[in-house]
Amino acid sequence: MVMKHYPAEFKADAVALYRSRPGATIAQVADDLGINRETLRSWVRADDQRRGASGGPAASPAAGSVEDENAALRRRVRELEEERDILRKAARYFAGGDALVNRFQFVADHQARYGVKRLCQVIGVSRSSFYYWRSAADARAARQAADVALVGRIRAVHAEHDGTYGAPRITAELRDVGLPVNRKRVARVMRRFGVQGLRLRRRVRTTVPDPAAAKAVDLIGRDFTAGRPNQRYVGDITYLPVGDRGFLYLATVLDLHSRRLAGWAIADHMRTDLVIDALNAAQRTRGSLHGAIMHTDHGAQYTSRAFAEACTAAGVRQSMSAVGSSADNAAAESFNATFKRETLQGRRAFTDEREARLTAFRWLHRYNTVRRHSRLGQQSPITYEKSTRTAPATLAAAA
Template identity: 90%
Template sequence: MANKHYPAEFKADAVALYRSRPGATIAQIADDLGVNRETLRSWVRADDQRRGAAAGPAASPAAGSVEDENAALRRRVRELEEERDILRKAARYFGRGDALVNRFQFVADHQQRFGVKRLCKVIGVSRSSFYYWRSAAEARAAREAADAALVGRIRAVHAAHDGTYGAPRITAELRDAGLAINRKRVARVMRRFGVQGLRLRRRSRTTVPDPAAAKAPDLIGRDFTAPEPNQRYVGDITYLPVGDRGFLYLATVLDLHSRRLAGWAIADHMRTDLVIDALHAAKRTRGSLDGAIMHTDHGAQYTSRAFAAACTAAGVRQSMSAVGSSADNAAAESFNATFKRETLQGRRAFTDEREARLTAFRWLHRYNTVRRHSRLGQQPPITYEKSPRPAPTTLAPAA
């Protein structure tokens, strides 16, 4: 059939009629006029071009028709609804820790329904990063399995030491058991699975200076080291809270070479007998203290005549820190803080005196024989003493 020829005036009127009826479609106007729909569409487009596609109340949509515009709007609505569905599903993934990894996992779980391109665009990740993450799935699964096996060993060590060990000491235990591992990996796995060591708490003061008492010179000068065992000791008193109001008191004598607890005594009082008993216990451990230095604070027990006489009888030279300066007896105070942290484990007090004594007895013996010490290369004090080595040159408080 030959193409029908329409005069220019008819074309102009047809376009004007279409523009005068914003709710009408190309198809409706074309049918009313008895012209081909595509023919009318071409007239509208040509008129748009002549007018520079000027905007106006009767302007045609860019698609050339309201019908096309409606179709585009419907597509956009579907896209927005799909985005809403994607984000609703994704919300369950975003609260699980590593947000980026969880987004990748979300894309992997929903790619069959929505497609990788669409998902990555909606949740804001690059496709290349997702594909790289997916390609590493096998290696990632192997690491997950290795971490799951490792945390079992970490928990066993953690439990064996009453939940007190952190990453450094657990790493040392695992290495001694033949496992090649570094502290950073142990720390990462502990964080991931919620395994925690104990942290230091503020120390409370127990010894009270006696201003009128005799003072000894400071023979240590904050140098908390010794080239050999049985040369320098530090002493202090700490309290053990029992029940609602009661206390026991622990006096200690600590060797500065190996941090070995050479002597200790527990009592329900802080009289001078307590620190003398601890000194006598250290003498029994070492056989002799002749020529050793005993460094303490200015507590009334340590400045007493009775303690001075006990030191003289044992051949011990007294040394005292500055009044009110905890740094001058830091090694002893650090030991006490560690003891309380690892025995109380966050509790305010022991249940009763029996529990306090037995807990202290167990911990104090394990401190020498089992508990690893950071300053000693993660060795227990007695093990360190049996393995002679050059004396350390850096100051490090007991931990």
């Protein structure tokens, strides 16, 4: 999004996104986010200074001493070469399994050559955690043997019931034959060894209507167009699957003229604060939302008094679709489907919360600044808005 003043959270996320993509340049990340390249470069430089690693060689104790400076540079080159060698060797350990355990194992296998302290510094683990992991080796070996024995019993029960039983029923079967086992342990062993029961895919419900709440009339009537920016918006909530069972939730505010994502917010909850944060973000982007229409479904967040008060304060008129009709909010539903399809790319879930947030952060900004939209003549939303300001009649007819 194009802003004159960037909040500290945006700067931190932009720097984190750049650091999470080793192959990307500052120019590429800046273009993705729609910000000036030198602006991002200055944020990265400031972050380096805060970390105490500005990138330059350490100042020589004897000012002006070329020999000392050269010696410091040579030491730094040797350190970097050693770090590169360590990381190359470590890469083979991270192909699968528990990432932290893999790091500990790498340290254990190479500590004689590089030392525990140096290895922990390079691959980012705590020495105390490594020593604790090493001291528990015997207990882990015993647990591993017990898990191997248990998974044999689990697979026998699983096969006996045509692969339909999950952890609760398998636990009951094992207990009936005299094996005192905990259901959580059965579930853990099944996940570890890839044993799955037959189950229906759970549908995550993000629209929960409140029957007692006041409803706004439908001011859109399935007409998802607008003659100019900042006139009509649609809002919705979708979920981001994280790990095996976790979720984050994304609330969006989409301009119907340019399909620009004017505001959004991500949280680990679906409380009303989430949709209010998205509305406030849109207000910051546009400067003012006075007179605009905000069209949503009948979710409890949007029918709440707090959201109605936020709309009133922003000068926004509320509009709501029919209960249970996704077609009445089709523009928002379509955006959500595109977002999840292009970020997950066939996966069931993001690996962890950090990956989900950074992936969403990058995609949502690229959506506005880079991603071509078929409805906009294969232009990005921000490019379309700029072009309609220069030639409104021609482009409005083409849309």
